[in-house]
Amino acid sequence: MNTARALSANLASLLRREHSALGAFLVALADFDRRRAWMTLGHASLFAYLHRELRLSKAAAQYRKVAAELIEEVPAVGEALGEGRLCLTSIVEAARVVTAQNWETVLPRFFGLSRREAMEVVAELQPHPAPPTRTIVSPMRTAPSKVAAGPASALPTLPLEVGAAGPAEENCTPGSSGELTMREGRRPAAPAAAPRPAEVVPLTADLRRFHLTVSDRFLRKLQAAKDALSHARPGATEEELLEAGLDLLLEKAAKRKGLVAKPRKTPRPAKSDHIPAHVKRAVMERDGGRCQFRLPSGEICGSTHQLEFDHIEPVALGGASTVDNVRIACRRHNIISARRVFGDDWMDRYAPGKASLPAETG
Numbered sequence: 001m002n003t004a005r006a007l008s009a010n011l012a013s014l015l016r017r018e019h020s021a022l023g024a025f026l027v028a029l030a031d032f033d034r035r036r037a038w039m040t041l042g043h044a045s046l047f048a049y050l051h052r053e054l055r056l057s058k059a060a061a062q063y064r065k066v067a068a069e070l071i072e073e074v075p076a077v078g079e080a081l082g083e084g085r086l087c088l089t090s091i092v093e094a095a096r097v098v099t100a101q102n103w104e105t106v107l108p109r110f111f112g113l114s115r116r117e118a119m120e121v122v123a124e125l126q127p128h129p130a131p132p133t134r135t136i137v138s139p140m141r142t143a144p145s146k147v148a149a150g151p152a153s154a155l156p157t158l159p160l161e162v163g164a165a166g167p168a169e170e171n172c173t174p175g176s177s178g179e180l181t182m183r184e185g186r187r188p189a190a191p192a193a194a195p196r197p198a199e200v201v202p203l204t205a206d207l208r209r210f211h212l213t214v215s216d217r218f219l220r221k222l223q224a225a226k227d228a229l230s231h232a233r234p235g236a237t238e239e240e241l242l243e244a245g246l247d248l249l250l251e252k253a254a255k256r257k258g259l260v261a262k263p264r265k266t267p268r269p270a271k272s273d274h275i276p277a278h279v280k281r282a283v284m285e286r287d288g289g290r291c292q293f294r295l296p297s298g299e300i301c302g303s304t305h306q307l308e309f310d311h312i313e314p315v316a317l318g319g320a321s322t323v324d325n326v327r328i329a330c331r332r333h334n335i336i337s338a339r340r341v342f343g344d345d346w347m348d349r350y351a352p353g354k355a356s357l358p359a360e361t362g
């Protein structure tokens with residue numbers, strides 16, 4: 001634990017230096033651009049200078065160019081970058097709406113946001129004038145990523161498509177341009193092998209455009225569902241059909257977690273690690289359906305992924321299946337809690353890996 005703390009402190013310090021170096025670089029770049037020094041050196045633009053002389057990939061150069069130009073207009077952007085409050089990737093979005101006049105109120109709204117979250121803020125501040133609500137099915141030849149840039153995205157966009165979506169964008173990582181560089185510079189040999197996650201483009205505060213690559217099998221099922229519901233819900237849109245299907249899934253998952261609508265009159269007596277449905281419901285409601293594991297920072301994990309019922313005092317140590325002794329934990333934290341109580345040796349011998357932990361116990 002102490003070693004992990006020391007390693008983590010070192011990482012935090014390195015990260016602060018990364019933020020600070022990035023901030024300093026961009027402030028200097030803004031000054032460089034203000035003096036048009038790139039022109040003196042014979043380059044056609046700041047972008048050309050960054051790409052050709054500093055050897056940054058096109059995407060990395062574009063991010064830095066946009067950031068430097070915004071810093072020229074709003075110097076506070078440089079500070080926010082240096083302190084790690086703003087991501088380089090979300091700057092591209094912020095630059096659409098932040099001005100010298102409004103930055104004091106608008107800029108803080110982008111603090112700590114990923115690019116996708118920043119896109120949502122932009123959509124709220126600058127809603128799409130006529131959000132397209134049509135469904136387009138276009139056949140794909142090879143790379144799934146081609147479909148994402150469909151004709152429907154009529155949003156005004158900067159010439160920067162790289163890394164607009166994907167797991168790397170989920171966290172605020174100003175240094176994630178490495179990821180972008182990789183996609184831009186060394187495109188994987190077989191792009192079709194790694195399907196991109198569905199792309200979401202915010203249009204207004206409430207509307208999103210959702211690009212999704214699906215199989216022909218999926219489309220046949222969608223048509224079959226349309227036909228099957230043609231009497232009950234004539235003219236249902238694709239969104240309505242898919243949402244109805246998702247509702248069914250969620251209802252099923254809620255039942256499995258004990259969130260059924262009607263509580264049983266006489267709850268079964270708690271036996272060993274069995275958690276009665278009324279306890280599950282109460283715990284689920286109290287914990288708001290989120291992992292309650294407390295992180296070293298003092299915050300709770302809050303994950304809604306792979307949730308399980310975790311006995312705070314384990315059943316093996318006499319813990320009861322009561323509302324007070326059961327909490328929601330994500331699978332990873334359920335396992336971490338168990339390892340803390342039983343120790344790694346015991347867990348490796350009796351519950352190696354994730355699969356052997358029963359879903360209900362902790």
Ligand SMILES: [Zn+2]
Pocket residue numbers: 291292293301302303329330331332333
């Ligand atoms: Zn968790």
